[in-house]
Amino acid sequence: MLRLAAGAVTDAAGLALEHEPVPADQVVAGTPTTGYVPLDESEPGEIGVWEMSVGAMRDVEVDEVFVVLAGSATVEFEHVPSSGGPAAPIELAPGSVVRLEAGMRTIWTVREPIRKVFIAR
Template identity: 35%
Template structure:
């Protein structure tokens, strides 16, 4: 759903679409990812949406992102950087190129804004 008008969405109840992980990203468990793009800039460099992951351990290389956790809990370890726990109500900033390992303890749902290079 991309829109050029103002809107509101109920994040906890939003219907999400499956967004399968690359098998190489899965470290442990059988985590499943789903999401929904709510808005994308015309040049595709700014994306806002909802993302969810079920328990497990995965790796990722991040974009420049700000997100707020709506539900669930995870520990995020940034390679050569900090490790932090996130849960409902926490805001997190990840930098472009951060290599991360996500240990998802409880299904995590977040609202995000990503800026791509």
């Protein structure tokens, strides 16, 4: 099991992330790529760093809370399971804290590469 070292600092903003192209069936615009590195796996869930380049993609979310470290994006909610319908889009910028619900169908439109630290189950 991967664990963060107690009392140690991890530079989430400076971590090198290897990017891969977003699968064609998820691409909405451009040629977005994503990168990811896990930091910790434990009973409460997984902690990691995720990044997306400029472009737009569709996704189906898991239960997650994240904090944006860098970048600018809009997230549209096509479907929210708890309400049964869509929800208003949100704007992301450094410092944004967001909770996602498992099963949400989203469209991420990234204007400046976005990086977030997340906790997911």
